[in-house]
Amino acid sequence: MSTKPDPALTLPVVDQAALPCVALLGNPNAGKTSLFNRLTGLRAHTANFPGTTVEHRRARIELGGAPATLIDLPGVYSLEPSSPDEAVAVAVLRGEEARVPRPDALVVVVDSTNLERNLPLVSQALELGLPTIVALNLTDLADRLGVRIDLRKLSQELGCTLVAVSARTGSGIPELQSAITALLAERPVPVSAPHSCACTTCGGCGYTARFHWAEGVTRASVVETSPRAAAMTDALDTLFTHPVIGLGAFALVMTGFFVLVFWVAQFPMAWMDAAFAWAGGWTQQVMPPGVMQSFVADGVIGGVGGMLIFLPQICLLFFALALLEDSGYLSRASLVMDKLMRRVGLPGKAFVPMLSAHACAIPAIMASRVIEDRRDRLVTIMVLPLLTCSARVPVYALMVGLLFPGSPLTQAAVFAGCYALGAAAAFGMAWVFRKTILKGQPRPLVIELPNYRRPSLRDALLVTMDRAWAFIRNAGTTILLICLVMWALATFPRTPESELPSEVQAQVAQLRQQGDDPAAQALIGQAQLERSFAGAIGRFVQPVFDPLGFDWRMSIGVVSSFAAREAIVSSLSVLYGMGDDGADDQPSLLAKMRAARGPGGGPAFNVPTCLSLLVFYVLAMQCLPTQAVTWRETGTWTWPALQLAYMSVLAYVAAWGTHAAASALLGA
Template sequence: MSPKTAVAPAPVASIPSATYSIALAGNPNSGKTTLFNLLTGLNQKVGNYPGVTVDRKSGRLLLEGEASARLLDLPGTYSIYPRSNDEQVVLDVLLNRSSADYPDVVVAVADMSNLERSLLLVSQILDLGLPLVLVLNMADMAKKRGITVDTEQLSRQLGGIPVVVMNARNGQGLQELKQVLSRELQPAATPFYQVLPLAPEAIAEARQYFGCKTYYEAYLLLQHAENLHTMSPLERDQLEALGKLSKLDRPALQITETKARYARIQEVLSTVVQLPDTSSRQSVSARIDAVVTHKIGGYLLFFGVLFLMFQAIFAWATVPMDLIDSLFARLGSLLEGLLPEGVLSRLLIEGVLPGIGGIVIFVPQIALLFMLIALLEESGYMARVVFLMDKLMRKVGLNGRSVVPLISGLACAVPAIMATRGIDHWKDRLITIFVTPFMSCSARLPVYTILIALVVPDERIWGFINLQGIALMGMYLLGFVAAIGSALLMKFIIRAKKGGFLIMELPAYRWPRWGNVLYMVLEKSKVFVFEAGKIILAVSIILWVLASYGPGDRMARAEEAYRTAHADTPELEDELASLRLEHSYAGLLGKTIEPAIAPLGYDWKIGIALFTSFAAREVFVGTMATLYSVGSAADDESTIKSRLQAETNPDTGGPRFTLAVAFSLLVFYAFAMQCTSTVAVVYRETGGWKWPLIQTAYMTGLAYVSALLVYQLLS
């Protein structure tokens, strides 16, 4: 076989320029993402890798002087033998020199307290012939455990590559890393492991034919020919022919290589790492884990943590929420007196202001929820929850890796569904996608809290257990039970095979870093205000127009008939406002769907809110705020909550939002698929409309039947 190209010389990373590219690689839980955030700050973008639906995070890194570089955060992986789409991306990027993502330098992030686990990936990247910088992260944890590393000796053992000790959580070692990345870097002087003897003829031929920089690159091409997205059919055929000629046993070669690398890693570590004779820190961690992951006590502890979380959400957020609610009520009254009469004034006071109020009022609860979740993640407890729930997940047909998307679904279903890409088997992934929207995301929180506040007394048991907090936790548990039950049903419908196992390493316990917690709270709150807020505000303005105008002179005729019928009685402005709303475009829409929702205890106004909230669940509150603001008196300073409480049912003369109606609505919103973004991401992840349509029909049908049963039972 004649060579395709000449063998390329070993690369040298030049001094950083505008096109200089650096890739971050490392194991999960090595602190790679923390380092990426530290290096890029807010100057980062998220997209997808070309041709695959895997998150691609990149940003600009400022180096010494005025130099800068593009930083790419590769998905976490334990080796260059991929088991999921995320890990496949790492292989594709590092083996495709024509890709825009191909790095000039790779920064390998390793957990300093567990180098044995990290060095397998490091040694593989080193043998690809790329300039490499090794970052020994989590230096604080290593110090606490009494672990010391001879970095100079380690650098020599790894072919002279730079080794930087860091603690990305507090910025220790950051300037040293930037100094290293600001100069010209060489690949390792010698390979870590000589791969050529594994299959001399095939590897040598592949290197010559494909112009590989190293023998290891050629070896990986032979190993992964069928799975490389960047290979043409002709190139795959060539590699297959080479493999057949040499009778390559790929799995056996992988085992041989991995064993040999670990043997060499043990030799290196024996000369560079000094371990303490005993580790009281580890024994303390083990004792904590014995409780946290206990098959009974672990679940009770997790239940207790959830209980405290939801108690805190109601107890701590009540004061700022009441202040915001009162502020917007007073602001509306103030603007009523200051602005001249006109359409724009009414739009601002009755449409825009209530819409904004429906967004801002829930920021304290959203921020508090994400702060508590961030604390659990930063401390290392959330990883134990994932480990604890793995056994339960597999019993109902979910993959062990399904735990991560389901937990993520407490924040938002969209990134949670995207996180299913790490699940190997398609049927397991499909079930996870199907049931994830049942997890109560932050969009449901505004609906839950306003309805619970209407009908559940703000009382405490034993002085500290808030009844409203118990009700809120019940809604989250209801979503989880629905997800588990639906997964079990799907398991039999699509006949999924036994799910895979979750493989993960539990991170060390540590005090949360408040900078990371604050960053997460700000980011998530910003997403709610500006992303969900745009939808809420747009719907509020459209709804005001629909609620303020009607077809032809329908509203005028209804108002004239009312005045004629009540000529001898004082005019009731609230009754007139309700009459106008009933004969508006919005009222006609509500009246049209009222027969279908009346068995659930809902009237046409609630029907309008149900209809608009199919754009996004949190629109419900903004819709109700707008509907009950249209036609308000100038001196009306009532809040959203008080207006809903004052609404009466004309058939009974009692309150509209009774216990039966409120809990019927809570159950409906817990189950219904009311999120266009979720439908869109399910369409993208499943490659068609079949599953999003089935999912929407199933969830909406379950919501309707469940809400009907709740209303009929509680009435």
């Protein structure tokens, strides 16, 4: 074992380098990560292997009362690497990965419903010479499918310890923990079965020997199968992978998914909105008027609160997606979408990066490394940022909340339309690139279809909590910093009331004579805001965005969001929330924006403007970190510059057309 400590695993009291290390290895869809979650719970953290973009998870666990490190290696099909994930996994298992100790024991996770397909990887793992346990996972699903495995016979064939488990139900987990503890104590060398070929002149017969061995072991160990279960799977696949019915099913599933997200999320969002409004009002009551009161109420509470009220929707979004993926349905959806993707010039292997782009474009661009052909990979990288990432969700939620309050069904339809527009734009631009600067034919998709299974609520909750914490961490760092900068720009320089224009002073005096002091204070606040640094910047850039229906506050929000898309929500919360300190009751953040008035006295967020802003954020780049990753993956600034240029033009033209069309239809 390496004696070099891993700084990512710094733990109290125990020397991390001295801890025994156990690695989990397995095919994708074998339930390896679910088993890792079952063994570790919330103690895990995610990081990249040093010098790579390949992610892994690790945690400290207790085995027999002693601590150990558990590493979840990337899902692989072979230890003869043909992808970055496989290369990293092999390097770790051979002790060649920097700052990662070679495992003291190996747990190979096998899908008990697809034994023959998983065993070739087991044969390669046994040849490493590491103490090895085979964890036969998904046993509950195998029972339902009528698959009966002779565990004793299978263990004899493999020559190593075998434990039947179910990561979903927790069955067999104590036995697996005991087996790992015993393995670390004894450290036996596994008996290598006769599944490899000694021939040095033939590169293909080794593969053939492994699969023949796996086929023989499966025949000897599987004692009963149910053709009825297989027939049901085939019948469902006939529907879900049909070129027409499958697309309809996908559209129906996603529509229901968005309706559920909006209907459930509206209640906690309303509570959080009211809570932040109360916190802002309470701050104004207990703190004396002045800069510090505005800093806390408008800068911190108003900015961060305007972001966090969308946390319920983001949690529900990832929870539902995790359930769909765990059920096996998303693999069928990818097969259906592949046929459409290849028609517009996208490679089949682009579906996995495109799916992950709905969380964030940065790991999606990194994941495009699985695409071997350079032209296919460039097309994929160029269109990935058009797909809706989680950073856009708060912007969508804000606009549809302003447009259709109290109508979850309509909100869900518009929300789904935003996702559809992003996907359509990605497909359209892929077709354009294939017809112009990146000509060529994409390769078809070869994908494994896992068995249908009951999704794990526990795993879905763990995924949701991980994503939620990442969102909160972002709101507490980058977004908070942007909020405070925006508050400072909107606060300084402070123009005394006596130096405001004479017409404003006259209106203030008239309101005070009428006894409407809150309205007078609001008028003073708005006049001071327009004369701040933010007002000057907003008026400078506003002519550019005026054709889109944006006033100066929206314009400066757009500019501020180039660092992070979701920053516009907090920026607008700060800008539209300032200037109403004289109100007796602090309105909610959404109520402030609904009440905001534009230059002509009408609602600032009318229907054409909201639709224009939605379309703009569906299509605009607005993410500098994504540009940096595009540069790193392509090795030149040419592609990120082209990416920024075409997305900005596309967003501007589409938003202008949307605003013009909506204004004409509504007479606005």
